[in-house]
Amino acid sequence: MKLQSRHLLGLEGMSKEDITLILDTAASFKEVLERPIKKVPPLQGKTIVNLFFESSTRTRISFELAERRLSADVVNFAASGSSVSKGETLKDTARNIEAMKIDMVVIRHSASGAPHFLTRVVKANVINAGDGAHEHPTQALLDMMTLREKHGSLEGLRICIVGDILHSRVALSNIFGLKTMGAEISVCGPATLIPRNIEELGVRVYHRLEDIIPHVDVLNVLRIQLERQKSGLFPSLREYHRYFGVTKEKVDRALKPITIMHPGPINRDVELSADLADGPHSVILEQVTNGEAIRMSVLYLLGTSN
Amino acid sequence: MKTKVLDADGLRRTINRLSHEVVEKNKGVQDVVLVGIRTRGEFLAHRVAKKIAEIENINVQVGVLDITLYRDDLRGRLDQPELKSTEILFDIRGKIVVLIDDVLFTGRTIRSALNALMDLGRPSVIQLLVLVDRGHRELPIKADFVGKNVPTAREHEVQVALTEADEEDAVYLIENNEKEDGQ
Numbered sequence: 001m002k003l004q005s006r007h008l009l010g011l012e013g014m015s016k017e018d019i020t021l022i023l024d025t026a027a028s029f030k031e032v033l034e035r036p037i038k039k040v041p042p043l044q045g046k047t048i049v050n051l052f053f054e055s056s057t058r059t060r061i062s063f064e065l066a067e068r069r070l071s072a073d074v075v076n077f078a079a080s081g082s083s084v085s086k087g088e089t090l091k092d093t094a095r096n097i098e099a100m101k102i103d104m105v106v107i108r109h110s111a112s113g114a115p116h117f118l119t120r121v122v123k124a125n126v127i128n129a130g131d132g133a134h135e136h137p138t139q140a141l142l143d144m145m146t147l148r149e150k151h152g153s154l155e156g157l158r159i160c161i162v163g164d165i166l167h168s169r170v171a172l173s174n175i176f177g178l179k180t181m182g183a184e185i186s187v188c189g190p191a192t193l194i195p196r197n198i199e200e201l202g203v204r205v206y207h208r209l210e211d212i213i214p215h216v217d218v219l220n221v222l223r224i225q226l227e228r229q230k231s232g233l234f235p236s237l238r239e240y241h242r243y244f245g246v247t248k249e250k251v252d253r254a255l256k257p258i259t260i261m262h263p264g265p266i267n268r269d270v271e272l273s274a275d276l277a278d279g280p281h282s283v284i285l286e287q288v289t290n291g292e293a294i295r296m297s298v299l300y301l302l303g304t305s306n
Numbered sequence: 307m308k309t310k311v312l313d314a315d316g317l318r319r320t321i322n323r324l325s326h327e328v329v330e331k332n333k334g335v336q337d338v339v340l341v342g343i344r345t346r347g348e349f350l351a352h353r354v355a356k357k358i359a360e361i362e363n364i365n366v367q368v369g370v371l372d373i374t375l376y377r378d379d380l381r382g383r384l385d386q387p388e389l390k391s392t393e394i395l396f397d398i399r400g401k402i403v404v405l406i407d408d409v410l411f412t413g414r415t416i417r418s419a420l421n422a423l424m425d426l427g428r429p430s431v432i433q434l435l436v437l438v439d440r441g442h443r444e445l446p447i448k449a450d451f452v453g454k455n456v457p458t459a460r461e462h463e464v465q466v467a468l469t470e471a472d473e474e475d476a477v478y479l480i481e482n483n484e485k486e487d488g489q
Contacts, residue, residue, distance in 0.1 A: 031393070032375075036426075037426070039425070042376075298391070300375075304386060
């Protein structure tokens with residue numbers, strides 16, 4: 001058993017077998033996280049660099065903890081958006097990585113395709129921690145792991161992704177991965193924040209939460225980036241909350257429990273009401289725990305394969 | 307050539323004797339816990355626990371250890387071994403841990419298991435119980451309880467079948483005259 005690729009760039013085109021292997025392996029790593037000593041040796045002697053060209057707190061910490069728990073040596077490289085042309089910087093950074101004998105690279109970049117570019121210039125294994133509005137595969141994998149734990153199987157599970165689909169790499173990775181695993185996906189949000197032709201990916205589009213809530217098992221609520229309002233994609237946070245905010249009142253009309261997910265950080269009472277975020281059907285903190293297990297799984301499977 | 311070195315009755319008697327030895331050596335089973343190495347060590351551990359319950363009227367705790375993360379050959383293999391969970395739902399600190407595996411060969415599995423156990427806590431004693439010792443150690447490791455010593459050549463194979471996973475209870479010695487390399 002082995003992953004087909006030596007990189008994790010995205011879930012588009014990843015086989016059901018590979019996704020299942022990552023999820024199963026992550027389930028085993030969860031046990032390691034319960035131990036008094038949360039450290040195991042499989043990546044001893046491996047050096048991993050976390051290249052974060054875009055600010056991130058939880059994803060970076062989650063990766064770093066996962067790396068350290070597998071006994072890897074970790075280097076962090078944080079570059080805030082520089083004025084230097086991105087392609088040039090990345091190429092230079094890549095050359096440095098090569099020179100420093102680094103075994104694995106975890107990269108987050110505002111440009112879609114940056115991790116793919118990296119695989120062509122370095123020998124290290126590359127893991128995509130979010131590239132532009134393209135993919136964020138470990139987030140989608142941890143979402144799938146959480147849903148599989150909660151609902152047993154992903155086959156036939158009905159999931160609606162709510163919010164800014166247009167700018168969301170979380171949404172895209174979730175759609176690719178969940179479709180492969182046999183789930184039914186819909187998206188819901190203002191027309192300005194839904195990409196044209198998204199139906200071609202096999203998802204249904206809704207513009208009213210009331211229309212879709214009765215027909216789903218899960219709502220995956222995305223963070224609304226406050227700066228999108230400035231670019232005129234929606235009029236005000238209050239209006240967004242009124243129409244697309246997921247609230248207890250709207251969910252209760254479904255007359256059955258609906259699992260609530262959110263990739264974090266939450267704008268409380270904007271895209272998701274606080275009572276639902278902290279409620280009995282919220283799996284938001286499970287998502288965080290599973291994120292570490294998923295990242296350990298991916299690092300382990302890639303890092304021990306060559 | 308495939309020779310049966312232990313049949314179902316032989317295997318049952320061997321486990322009975324090993325269980326008695328564990329009880330005798332530890333003067334009872336106070337503080338004794340059993341930890342089987344996945345996969346066949348786990349089955350053996352449950353059988354030993356059952357026998358000890360008959361002898362002493364005490365249910366000893368049984369855990370399962372997965373040593374995948376501690377293997378020294380994790381890298382450079384063509385196929386990755388499947389990672390499964392360690393399930394030791396009790397504290398091993400201060401306990402007498404009887405580590406159980408089916409075949410003792412190079413000793414590398416046991417080395418991995420010892421490291422894995424130490425990361426879970428500090429037992430007062432670790433003892434090793436194996437169904438078959440086939441020799442050819444590559445590390446200074448010795449079992450405390452041995453079911454059967456089977457002299458083998460390095461390239462031979464010892465196969466343990468247990469009804470939990472296989473069709474029968476038996477131990478086979480497979481003598482490959484010409485080394486067939488599958489990979």
